[in-house]
Amino acid sequence: MTDVEPKLSVKRENEDTLEAADSKRARLDANGDEPSATPVGVRKHSRDQTADENGADTKRVRQTPVKTEVKSEPAAASPRKAATPKGKYAEADSDSESESNSDSDADDKKSLAARLASKAKASPKPSPKAKAAAPSSAKKAPTPKKAAKKESSDEESEESEDSSEDEDDGSDESGSDSGSDDDSDDEDAYDDEDAPKPKKPAVKKAASPKKAAASPKTKPAAGTSKKASKSADGDGAVTKKKKKADEDDEDVHKWWEEDLTAMLGDGSERWQTLSHNGVMLAPEYVALPPQAFFKYNGQKVALSLPTEELIGFYAAMLKSDYVTKDKFNENFMVELRKVMTKEEKALITDLAKCDFTVIQDYFEQQREIRKNRTKEEKAAIKAQNEELVKQYGFCLMDGRKERIANFRVEPPGLFRGRGDHPKMGMLKRRVVPEDITINCSKDSTPPAPPAGHKWKEVICNKTVTWLASWVDGISGHAKYVMLNSASKLKGLNDMKKYEKARDLKKHIKHIRRSYTEDMSSKEMAIRQRATALHFIDRLALRCGNEKDPEEQADTVGCCSLRFEHIKLEEPSTVHFDFLGKDSIRYQNSVDVEERVYKNLIIFQKNKEEGDLLFDRLTTTALNKYLTDFMPGLTAKVFRTYNASITLQEQLKLTPTDGSIHEKVLAYNRANRAVAVLCNHQRSVPKKFGEQMDKMDEKIEAVKKELNEARKVYKETKDEKKKAAVERLKARVDSLVIQKTDKDENKTIALSTAKLNYLDPRITVAWCKRYDVPVEKIYNKTQRSKFAWSMGVPTDFTF
DNA sequence: CTCTGGGACTCAGAAAGTTATGC
DNA sequence: CGCATAACTTTCTGAGTCCCAGA
Numbered sequence: 035m036t037d038v039e040p041k042l043s044v045k046r047e048n049e050d051t052l053e054a055a056d057s058k059r060a061r062l063d064a065n066g067d068e069p070s071a072t073p074v075g076v077r078k079h080s081r082d083q084t085a086d087e088n089g090a091d092t093k094r095v096r097q098t099p100v101k102t103e104v105k106s107e108p109a110a111a112s113p114r115k116a117a118t119p120k121g122k123y124a125e126a127d128s129d130s131e132s133e134s135n136s137d138s139d140a141d142d143k144k145s146l147a148a149r150l151a152s153k154a155k156a157s158p159k160p161s162p163k164a165k166a167a168a169p170s171s172a173k174k175a176p177t178p179k180k181a182a183k184k185e186s187s188d189e190e191s192e193e194s195e196d197s198s199e200d201e202d203d204g205s206d207e208s209g210s211d212s213g214s215d216d217d218s219d220d221e222d223a224y225d226d227e228d229a230p231k232p233k234k235p236a237v238k239k240a241a242s243p244k245k246a247a248a249s250p251k252t253k254p255a256a257g258t259s260k261k262a263s264k265s266a267d268g269d270g271a272v273t274k275k276k277k278k279a280d281e282d283d284e285d286v287h288k289w290w291e292e293d294l295t296a297m298l299g300d301g302s303e304r305w306q307t308l309s310h311n312g313v314m315l316a317p318e319y320v321a322l323p324p325q326a327f328f329k330y331n332g333q334k335v336a337l338s339l340p341t342e343e344l345i346g347f348y349a350a351m352l353k354s355d356y357v358t359k360d361k362f363n364e365n366f367m368v369e370l371r372k373v374m375t376k377e378e379k380a381l382i383t384d385l386a387k388c389d390f391t392v393i394q395d396y397f398e399q400q401r402e403i404r405k406n407r408t409k410e411e412k413a414a415i416k417a418q419n420e421e422l423v424k425q426y427g428f429c430l431m432d433g434r435k436e437r438i439a440n441f442r443v444e445p446p447g448l449f450r451g452r453g454d455h456p457k458m459g460m461l462k463r464r465v466v467p468e469d470i471t472i473n474c475s476k477d478s479t480p481p482a483p484p485a486g487h488k489w490k491e492v493i494c495n496k497t498v499t500w501l502a503s504w505v506d507g508i509s510g511h512a513k514y515v516m517l518n519s520a521s522k523l524k525g526l527n528d529m530k531k532y533e534k535a536r537d538l539k540k541h542i543k544h545i546r547r548s549y550t551e552d553m554s555s556k557e558m559a560i561r562q563r564a565t566a567l568h569f570i571d572r573l574a575l576r577c578g579n580e581k582d583p584e585e586q587a588d589t590v591g592c593c594s595l596r597f598e599h600i601k602l603e604e605p606s607t608v609h610f611d612f613l614g615k616d617s618i619r620y621q622n623s624v625d626v627e628e629r630v631y632k633n634l635i636i637f638q639k640n641k642e643e644g645d646l647l648f649d650r651l652t653t654t655a656l657n658k659y660l661t662d663f664m665p666g667l668t669a670k671v672f673r674t675y676n677a678s679i680t681l682q683e684q685l686k687l688t689p690t691d692g693s694i695h696e697k698v699l700a701y702n703r704a705n706r707a708v709a710v711l712c713n714h715q716r717s718v719p720k721k722f723g724e725q726m727d728k729m730d731e732k733i734e735a736v737k738k739e740l741n742e743a744r745k746v747y748k749e750t751k752d753e754k755k756k757a758a759v760e761r762l763k764a765r766v767d768s769l770v771i772q773k774t775d776k777d778e779n780k781t782i783a784l785s786t787a788k789l790n791y792l793d794p795r796i797t798v799a800w801c802k803r804y805d806v807p808v809e810k811i812y813n814k815t816q817r818s819k820f821a822w823s824m825g826v827p828t829d830f831t832f
Numbered sequence: 833c834t835c836t837g838g839g840a841c842t843c844a845g846a847a848a849g850t851t852a853t854g855c
Numbered sequence: 856c857g858c859a860t861a862a863c864t865t866t867c868t869g870a871g872t873c874c875c876a877g878a
Contacts, residue, residue: 444868452845452869462868498840506868512839513868527841577872586870615871616844654834657873670842670872716845725861783845785864790843813864 287434289522290529290822303496304523308474310429310438312481312489313502313515314422316445316464319343326396329389330382340373344461347448349390350397356450356458365459366448372461429501429517430478438501439518443470449508453587453617462508469504499523509585520818529822532793534666535674536832541664542675546571548663553629558636559650563659565633566592566648570669573622574676574711576615577653577669589613592669593656595647597638606631620713677708677791682832684708685800697806701797706779708787716783729773736766794820799830 321342327334328345337345348357348366356362363385371379382388407415426441446464449457467487474480476494483489490504500514517523538545549571552564569575570592578591590599590612599612608631610622626634637647653669660667684704688697719725740762747755794812798820801808812820 440867442867450846450869455869500840503840509869510838514840516841524841531842579872581871589870591871616869618845653873668873714844719861721860786844815864 286520286818286821287522288821289526290825294526304499305431305496306475307433307478308429308431308496308501309478310474310481310501311426312472312483313470314426314442315467315484316443322346322393322396326393328393331387332389335378335381338373338375338378341370341375341378343446344370344373344448345388345390346393346397347446347461348388349393351448351450352390352394354450356448359458361454361456362448362459365457369448369459369461431517431521431523434522436521436523437518439516441515443504443515444506444513451587453589453613455587456584457508460508462506465504471503473498473501473503520815520821525819525822528819531674532678532795532832535671535678535793537664538667538671538675539679539832541667542571545660545663550629553633559655561633562637562648562651563656565630565637566651566656567660567669568630571672571676573610573624574673574713575620576673577656579653587613587617589615589617591615593648593651593653596643597641597645597647598643600634600638600647602631602634602638608634614713618713618715622713673712674791674793677712677787678793678796678832680708680711681705681792682796685796688800688804690804694806694810697804698810701800701806701811702784705784705788705792706782708792709782709784712787712791714783714786715781718780722780726773726777729769729776733766733769733773736762736769740766789816789819793832794823795826795830796832798823798826799828802826802828 319339321339328337328342329335344366351357367385370382374382427438428435429438430436443465444462447462449455449460449462451458467483468490470489472480472489472492473495474492480489480492500516502515503512505511506513519525519528545567549564549567552560553568555561555564570577576591578594580594581589590596591614595612599610601609601611603609606625606628608624608626610620610624612620614620634647637649641647641649657668660669660671681704684707685701687704688700692700740759743755743759743762746752747759797811798808800806801811808817808824817824
């Protein structure tokens with residue numbers, strides 16, 4: 035692999051995060067992504083330092099590791115294509131237009147409903163499963179679990195089940211493997227006008243498929259053997275078309291094969307009949323055993339039950355870094371004083387004198403015990419759990435059994451806000467039946483509240499999808515119990531979301547042209563709107579609603595960017611550095627068009643830290659403006675659109691003649707590009723450093739071997755030795771790639787994009803085209819969530 | 833019409849739990 | 856083969872988006 039080289043060097047420099055960032059950039063250069071060179075270079079030096087400073091002064095930095103800073107090329111600055119915005123946009127337009135798939139072309143003018151409807155009929159669901167429901171179920175596994183279940187004899191059913199699940203045989207790997215590569219692709223692909231540029235190169239990591247043990251009815255021991263044998267042959271057969279689309283153990287309601295027009299209807303009613311067993315409340319608090327005691331100022335202190343519960347909550351968090359935060363401790367003490375008895379209050383006044391360690395140790399012990407349970411015990415607990423799921427986990431909606439996502443009411447505890455949340459450490463109080471509103475059919479039997487209690491209210495509201503709700507004590511906002519993602523209600527919405535994003539594709543050219551023009555409007559509000567939209571579109575920023583600083587962490591999105599969140603650097607570079615959703619830091623440096631740059635100078639003029647950059651713009655106004663281009667269009671659609679289109683573009687880089695393994699790698703790389711675009715991050719895994727060191731050692735060891743082998747070969751000229759040398763060399767390469775891959779994935783979270791931004795039809799169609807079993811990409815849960823997309827035609831284009 | 837607050841639903845990463853893999 | 860660890864999966868619940876009604 036050619037790319038190995040650059041990577042190697044990269045790795046070496048990777049001493050610390052900053053270095054890492056640098057090396058990444060270096061890599062970009064190396065890639066030969068031409069023009070971008072300038073910006074990249076420039077950014078390189080100044081950036082790291084400033085990043086630090088900024089981080090420091092804003093002090094909004096979350097404990098997250100420094101994000102590697104990356105530069106992204108807004109499409110506007112896209113190196114490859116067109117230099118002038120105008121040209122570029124023009125091109126883009128035409129491109130995208132022509133590209134649009136037949137479907138959309140044809141349906142261009144139709145309404146979403148019409149489109150969906152026609153799709154349902156015409157669309158092709160090549161896969162067997164897709165065809166009529168009846169036949170398919172007959173042939174493949176009897177869907178109905180009930181039926182199938184007892185019929186275990188039915189081979190087919192088993193087979194399908196298993197294979198879908200396992201398939202993985204060894205290949206799944208994906209994960210870590212070899213990866214490689216990428217150096218070049220990332221940016222390239224982005225030429226496409228449609229696709230925004232990723233902030234940094236992509237790599238892959240994989241979240242690969244693999245089985246899911248989870249499903250409720252999974253098979254116990256017996257399954258294993260079955261599985262094994264089955265998958266063996268099943269696999270082969272499946273390869274191509276993935277004949278089994280089984281997923282379901284349950285009967286799957288193939289709503290997507292029905293008349294979607296009706297479903298989209300006026301949308302006011304989401305269901306007709308609904309019955310369920312209510313929610314599962316958190317268990318009552320049970321006093322700690324005497325050996326788990328609390329000490330204050332060195333003295334053992336007996337606590338009242340409510341106090342003990344709070345103390346216990348705190349003790350359980352001793353290992354987190356919440357306890358190192360003043361706000362958390364302060365809020366906790368306030369809460370503690372609220373529940374303490376007079377005597378306790380008099381005694382316990384200083385958190386520093388509290389000793390929770392005995393309780394903490396006790397919890398630790400309990401955890402050990404739990405971990406060391408025997409097989410039988412574990413099985414018993416599992417069975418119990420399944421019982422609960424059986425009782426509370428499902429509801430009957432419009433005659434269909436649907437799985438409920440969160441039927442367990444949130445238990446009490448100390449609020450764990452993300453980032454610098456003003457309420458962290460506050461007590462999230464216990465939710466009681468009297469807090470809960472139940473939603474179900476008028477004619478159904480409402481779930482019974484626990485003895486001695488009653489629900490706050492039982493209502494029948496068919497226009498909403500929740501089964502139960504209560505008001506969260508911390509935020510004051512409602513919490514809802516809803517169906518899980520495999521349900522029709524969620525699936526339909528999901529499909530609509532992607533259809534809307536595809537619709538945007540038809541308007542994007544026009545919209546881009548409009549906001550580009552508006553960029554020079556005389557009216558400041560319009561200029562701001564144009565500039566903001568430009569960022570939302572090209573950088574996939576979130577809209578950015580207003581927030582209440584007293585109640586929530588200080589995070590921002592595009593419209594709420596403040597003066598201090600961007601720094602301008604001549605001639606035309608914008609450095610973004612702010613905390614976004616979940617206090618995830620967004621750092622990016624972008625070269626923008628002159629007009630954008632000039633606008634930003636104006637917007638910053640006469641402002642200081644704390645002032646809104648887009649002070650004349652509101653999210654409502656922005657969305658209103660967007661709606662005029664296309665009904666239902668809002669800022670968030672751009673994220674979905676850009677994410678999906680990026681995936682589609684990146685997937686074009688898949689090696690046609692590669693192994694499945696390589697193809698999966700290509701997929702993960704594309705996935706990663708999107709994650710980078712959307713700034714989906716994760717904290718560095720605890721043992722990451724250690725694991726990295728281990729890999730280093732391993733690499734060194736193999737290298738040593740390699741050198742030895744070389745020596746021997748030189749001396750003996752034995753052909754056999756030569757082969758050995760080659761083998762070792764390959765091994766080293768592979769290890770290095772693995773390590774690079776792992777490192778690049780260090781702070782990138784792939785699953786969010788996969789689950790929420792990437793149109794599954796792109797993925798499914800890709801799988802079909804490249805003969806990759808979907809199971810390699812989507813695990814069981816994901817397959818059921820995206821069941822509606824499995825029948826997509828091979829030539830589907832987003 | 834704008835502003836406010838309630839309401840409902842999507843999307844987020846971490847933690848907890850399982851399973852696969854390597855030694 | 857058994858154990859430790861790595862790699863996923865699932866669960867959990869916090870944090871956004873956006874709509875709507877009412878003043």
